[in-house]
Amino acid sequence: MPIIVKLDVVLAMRKMKSMELARRIGITEQNLSILKTGKAKAIRLSTLEAICKHLNCQPGDLLEYESED
Known part of the structure; x- marks a missing residue:
């Protein structure tokens, strides 16, 4: 898939667990x-807005386009 999700990287940079973010934004783990x-x-x-709000980031910090060429 040409869209790469970098949520795990941003979570690690913010020293936040997935469980905590899920609870804060109101979705399941x-x-x-x-x-x-x-x-x-x-x-x-x-959901994207809530993630950005709680991780203090921009959508471009979480998503990256990679060409399939």
């Missing part, structure tokens, strides 16, 4: 794990 591993087909903008 399982759903956050699906997003973190890049297996999610979509993400709600409200």
